[in-house]
Amino acid sequence: MQAYLTTTALAVLLVLGAPAYAQTDDVLPGASVESLLNLAKSQNPELASMRFEAQAARERVVPAGALMDPKFRVEWMDVTKGGTQAPALWPGDVGSTKYTLMQDLPWFGKRDLKQSMAQQDAQAVEGKALSTWAELAAKVKISHAQRYFFHHTQQLTQELLALTNRLAALAQQRYASGLVMQQDAIRAQVEQTALQTELVALAGEARQADARLNALLARPSNASLAEPLSLRPIPVAREPEALMARVRQSNPQLFSEQARLQSAELSRELTHKNRYPDFTLAITPTQVQSGINEWGVMLELNIPLQQGTRRAQEREAQAMLEAAQKRREAVTNQLWSDLSENLSGLDAAQRTEQLTKTSLLPQAELTFQSALASYENGKLDFATLLEAQRQVRQARQSQLKAQLDAQMRLAEIEKLLGEE
Template sequence: MKTSYRTLLCASIAWLLLIFPAVAQESDLGASLSGLLDYSRKGNPEYAAMRAELDASTQRVESAGALPDPRFRAELRDVTRQGDQSPLLLPGQVGSTRYLLMQEFPWYGKRDLKRNIAEQDVEAARGRSQGTWIEISSRIKVAYARLYLLYRSERIAREIIDLMTRLESVTQARYAGGLAAQQDVIRAQLEQSALRNELIALEAERRQLQARLNGLLARPAGASLAEPVALRPVPSHEQLNLTGLEERAITRNPQLSSEESRIRSAQLSRDLVLKNRYPDITLGVSPIQYQGTVKEWELMIEMNIPLQQSSRRAQERESEAMLQAAQARKESATRQLLSELSENVDAIDAARRTENLVATQLLPQSEFTYQAALVGYENGKVDFATLLDAQRQIRKARQSQLESQVEAQFRLAEIERIIGEDL
C-alpha cells in the first residue's frame, strides 16, 4: 500500500514538473515580442501551409527530370487459327502473340531543363514561405507595439484622472471658501467623465487588438495575453544607412528572391520550348510467340515529326513574353520596395527627433507650466481654465512622446519586412 502511494506521489510530481514550464510560458505570453514570434512560428497555420507547399514543390524535382514510364502491349493474332477453332485468348492457343515493350526518350537536354525548372519553382516557393513568415512577423511586431501604446495610454489616462480628482478637491476647497466659482468644480468633474469615457474606448480597442493578435498566434480570440513590458530599441543611424539597407533588400527580400526565381524559370521554359523543335524518340523491342515458342524478334523506333511550325513559333513567342513579364514584375517590385524603404527610414528618423524634442523640451516645459498654473490658481492669480489647459498640455506631450516611440516601432517593422530580416 505504501509502495503504490509513493509511486502515485512520484508520478504526480513528475507530471507537475512537466507541465509547469508550459503553463508558465503560456502565462507570460505577450510580455515580450520574441516570445510572441516564437509561439507564432510554431503554430501559425498560414505559415505551416506555406511550409507544406514548399515541401510539396521539393518533391516534384525528382519526378520532373525522370523518364516517362515504359509502355507494354500484347497482341493476340489469329485467335481462331484461320477458322480451325473457336476464338481463344491464351497466347499458346492462338496463331501468334506479339509483345511490345516501348520506352520514350525526350530529346537531349529536355529532362535537365524540366528538372531545373522544378528547382526554380522550389526557390520561388521558398521565397513565398519566407515572405509569408516575414509578413506575419511584421503584423505581430506592429500589433505588439500598438498593444504597448494602448496599455500606456490607459495608464496615462488613469494618472490624469487621479490628477483631476485632486484638482477637483482643490476647486471644492476654494469654492467652499468663496475663492472660486462652482463652474470650476463642474469643469473638473466633466474632465474626469470625458477621461473615463476615453478609457472605456481604449480598453475596448485593446481587447479587439488582443483578439487579432491571438488570431496570428492560432489561439482562441479571448485567450489572455500579458501586458507588453518594453519596446525594442531603435537601431542607430549607422544601422539605418539607406544605401546599406537597399543592398540588403535587393539581395535578401523574399519577394525579390521569388521574382528572380520566376525569371530563371521563365528563361528555362523558353529554352525548353526551343527544344520542342526537335522530336522525342520512342524505342521498342517486340518478341513474337508462336504457340509456346518465341521465334521472331522485332525492333522499333518512333518519333514525332515537328511539322506544326506556326504553333511552335507561337509557343516560343509566348515563352519570350512570359520572360519579359517576369523581368518587368521584378523591376516594378524592386522600385516599389526601395521607395517604401526610403520612406520608412525618413519616417523613423522623424519619429526619433520628435521623441527627443518632446522629452527634452516640450514635456519639461509643460510640467513647469502646469506647476506654475497650479500655484497661481491656488493663489487666485490664474483661472481654472488656464490650469486645465496646462494639464492637457502635459497629457498631450506625454501622449506625443509615446506615439513617437510606437511610430518608430511601426516603421522599424516595415523596414525589416522590406529587407527580409531583423536589424
C-alpha cells in the same frame, strides 16, 4: 548568391515547421515580441498552409525530370490458326504472339530543363512562404507595439485622472472658502468625466488589439495576454544603400520573382527544344508456340511539322520572360520606395520622440507646476491650470505615439529585409 538564398529559404522553412512551444498556465505570451513570434511561427494556420505548399512544390521536382513509365503491349496473331480452331488467347495455341516493350524518350536536355523549372517553381513557392512569415511577423510586431501604446496610454490617463481628482478637490475647497467661483469646480468635474470617457474608449481599443493579436496566434479572441513590458530597441545605423543591398539579397518577394524569372528563361529554352522530335524505343520479341524465335527493335519519333504552332509558343515564352523581367523590376522599384518611405518615417518618429522627451515635456511639466502654484496663491484662474495640465498630457501622448510610429516603421523595414 542563388545557392545562399535557397539554403536560407530551406532553413527558415524547417524552423517554421518546428513543433509548437509548450505554454504553461503560469506563463502568458505578450510580455515580449519574442514570445509572440514563437507562437505565431508554430500555430498560425496560414503560415502552416504555405509551409505545406512549399513542401508539395519540392516534391514535384523529382517527377518533373523522370522518364515516363514504359508501356507493354501484347498482340495475338492468327488466333484461329487459319480457321482450324476456335479463337484462343494462350500463346502456345495461336499462330504467334508478339510482345512489345516501349519507352518514350524526350529530346536531349528536355528532362533537365523540366526538372530545373520545377526547382525554380519550388523556390518561388518557398519565397512566398517566407513572405507570408515576414508579413505575419510584421503584424505581430505592430500588434505588440499597439498593445504597449494602449497600455501606457491607459496608465497615463489614470495618472491624469488622479491628478484631476486632486485639482477638483482643491477647486472645491477654494470655492467653499469663497476664493473662486463655482465655475472652477464644474470645470474640474467636466475634466474628470472626459478622462473617464477616454479610459473607456482606450479599454475598448486595447481589447480589440488583443483580439487581433490572438487571431494571428490562432488563439481564442478573448484569451489572456501578458502586459507588454517593453518595446524593441531601434537600430542606430541604417544607411539606405546598405539596407537596399540587404533587401536585394534576402527579400522574400524579390526572391520569388527571381525564381519565376529563371523559370521563364528555362521555359523559353524548353520551348525552343520542342523544335526537335521526341523518341519512342521498343523491343518486340515474337513467340511461336512455346519458343521465341524472332526479335525486333522499333524506333518511333514525332515529326515537328506544325511550325506555326511552335513559333507561337516560342513568342509566348518570350513574352512571359519579358513580363517576369518587368515584374521583378517593378517589385524592386516598389521595395526601394517602401524602404525610403519607412526610413524617413522612422527618422521623423525618433526625432519627434527626442524633441518631446528633452524639450516639450519638461517645458510642459514646468509650466504646469508654475500654474498650480499660481492657482493655489490665487494668481491664476482654473481654466489656465487645466490648459497647462492638458499640455503635459498631450506631450506624453505625443511621446507614446512617436514610439508606436517608430516601432511600426521598424516592423515594415524588417518585413522588407526578410530578417530582423
